[in-house]
Amino acid sequence: KTVTYNFNVTYTDANPDGQFSRKVIGINGQWPIPTIDIEKGDRVIVNLVNSLPDAETSLHFHGLFQNGTTYMDGPAGVTQCPVGPGQTITYNFTVNQPGTYWYHSHVKGQYPDGIRAPFIVRDPKGPYAGKYDEEVVISLSDWYHDENPALFSKFLSVGNPTGAEPVPDSALMNDTQGLPFNVLPGKTYMVRVVNMAAFAAQYFWIEGHSMRIIEVDGEYTEEAEAEMIYITAAQRYSFLLTTKNDTSQNYAIVGSMDEDLFDAVPDGLNPNVTGHLIYDSSKPLPDPEFVDEFDPFDDYTLVPFDGEDIWENPTYSFSLEVLMDNLGDGANYAFFNGITYTPPKVPTLYSALNAGNLSLTPEIYGRDTNPHVFKHNDVVELVVNNNDPGKHPFHLHGHTFQLVYRSDDDAGLYNVSDPSVTFSQKPMRRDTVLINPGGNMVLRFRADNPGVWLFHCHIEWHIQSGLVATFIEAPDVIQKTMKIPADHLEVCAGQNLPVTGNAAAN
Ligand code: C2O
Numbered sequence: 001k002t003v004t005y006n007f008n009v010t011y012t013d014a015n016p017d018g019q020f021s022r023k024v025i026g027i028n029g030q031w032p033i034p035t036i037d038i039e040k041g042d043r044v045i046v047n048l049v050n051s052l053p054d055a056e057t058s059l060h061f062h063g064l065f066q067n068g069t070t071y072m073d074g075p076a077g078v079t080q081c082p083v084g085p086g087q088t089i090t091y092n093f094t095v096n097q098p099g100t101y102w103y104h105s106h107v108k109g110q111y112p113d114g115i116r117a118p119f120i121v122r123d124p125k126g127p128y129a130g131k132y133d134e135e136v137v138i139s140l141s142d143w144y145h146d147e148n149p150a151l152f153s154k155f156l157s158v159g160n161p162t163g164a165e166p167v168p169d170s171a172l173m174n175d176t177q178g179l180p181f182n183v184l185p186g187k188t189y190m191v192r193v194v195n196m197a198a199f200a201a202q203y204f205w206i207e208g209h210s211m212r213i214i215e216v217d218g219e220y221t222e223e224a225e226a227e228m229i230y231i232t233a234a235q236r237y238s239f240l241l242t243t244k245n246d247t248s249q250n251y252a253i254v255g256s257m258d259e260d261l262f263d264a265v266p267d268g269l270n271p272n273v274t275g276h277l278i279y280d281s282s283k284p285l286p287d288p289e290f291v292d293e294f295d296p297f298d299d300y301t302l303v304p305f306d307g308e309d310i311w312e313n314p315t316y317s318f319s320l321e322v323l324m325d326n327l328g329d330g331a332n333y334a335f336f337n338g339i340t341y342t343p344p345k346v347p348t349l350y351s352a353l354n355a356g357n358l359s360l361t362p363e364i365y366g367r368d369t370n371p372h373v374f375k376h377n378d379v380v381e382l383v384v385n386n387n388d389p390g391k392h393p394f395h396l397h398g399h400t401f402q403l404v405y406r407s408d409d410d411a412g413l414y415n416v417s418d419p420s421v422t423f424s425q426k427p428m429r430r431d432t433v434l435i436n437p438g439g440n441m442v443l444r445f446r447a448d449n450p451g452v453w454l455f456h457c458h459i460e461w462h463i464q465s466g467l468v469a470t471f472i473e474a475p476d477v478i479q480k481t482m483k484i485p486a487d488h489l490e491v492c493a494g495q496n497l498p499v500t501g502n503a504a505a506n
Helices: 146-157 346-356 356-360 460-463 475-481 486-493
Strands: 002-014 024-025 035-041 042-052 058-060 088-095 101-102 116-122 135-143 170-171 179-180 188-195 204-205 209-214 221-227 227-232 234-244 251-257 272-279 317-324 332-336 373-374 379-386 392-396 401-406 432-435 442-447 451-456 468-473
Touching: 002 035, 088 486, 101 188, 101 234, 116 135, 116 188, 135 251, 146 460, 170 251, 170 272, 188 209, 188 227, 227 234, 346 356, 346 451, 346 468, 346 475, 356 475, 401 432, 432 442, 451 460, 451 475
Parallel strands: 002 042, 035 116, 135 188, 179 272, 317 379, 373 468
Antiparallel strands: 002 024, 042 088, 058 101, 101 116, 135 170, 188 234, 204 227, 204 251, 209 221, 209 234, 251 272, 317 332, 379 442, 392 432, 392 451, 401 442, 451 468
């Protein structure tokens, strides 16, 4: 079936943490913005009108492969022009992946101002269908009292030479504080958790209950039991939760921001957000117990449900090294291999379509896009070396990748001949993964999805400071098989961007 959403992007006001009312970006005058909730196989149409008087926007559907529709992926400067004030655009695509996703603006720095929500793809025929009684969605996020444009100009300035990221003012659960989750005894719930944060990962647990993980980032896994998970910005977990037969008390559901990410923890910051599993609403809602050491489940140990082996014999291998450093303006930028990403005026996808045989030559995309070109069906091996003392959640558009290896903290550069390096033989797959501080990791994926896909750190501050690379996958196939919709080209034309109709492959 086709599910249509008419989204008018507007400012509105909200006070989700009960401490401060501020201007947020809403949809149809509402905030939180709607959750997209569909079934596997559905076509989604989003008719978007940008009614923000002073800001561009776009929507990205995080985790969806957009197979055959790379032009619907959403990042501005990559697969479309940013949608200017008063402009409209239509996203129209079919979803054949079940699982837990989210959608957000993909204009730099915008989604922390509120334009982000879960995107659920139900799967009535999935491997865990019938093993639970009900589905529930829990979103987590961090929240800032200041608006992003102001935070950003302070962040990327000479006054902040160490690149200290703005610290959130609070944590949210379902865009509020104190989520009540009423349960019946002796039932099994499938709980989908999405972290829509700008920055903070959260430790997440439910007191007195364990979680049986069955999905990460849209990939089913073998059931794995966890007491606590660590969920970075942009990651998702689904788990089965079986309630007790005893209704004599209620339990805290806790999200706790990882304060190690913050350069300095401000006085009075409450890193926690608390909800409750309510068996009996006449009984008290307990405060969470104090936890002095976090020991979360290690996602590296997950096994994909389909049991797929490691993809052997990479045909394209490369590495990206993360570094933070100052540039001539005195501000602190982020770099992959010495390049700090700047989005081009002409979206990279349109350049690929117009480049004829040169589309396979990375140089034509411009150094600042940090381009890497793959041939159709390459097995790609990407080594990431984190030459930075921070943790980074790396995300790849258009794919899930295998995490074949991840070092501990401070392991330095990846060294293939180090005997302690062993690869997972049935690696878990996901679309966003944490790299350890000063560590390294090895990802593999198949270039089986012709398109232009970003690879970036999902800390929104680091997207803005340049920790982004562009992967151009099978541009020759894109040229032969894809046509850019006219309304997408009109968005560019309306801003006098130099994109011509022949961007559409004929
Ligand atoms: Cu959540 Cu580049 O995306």
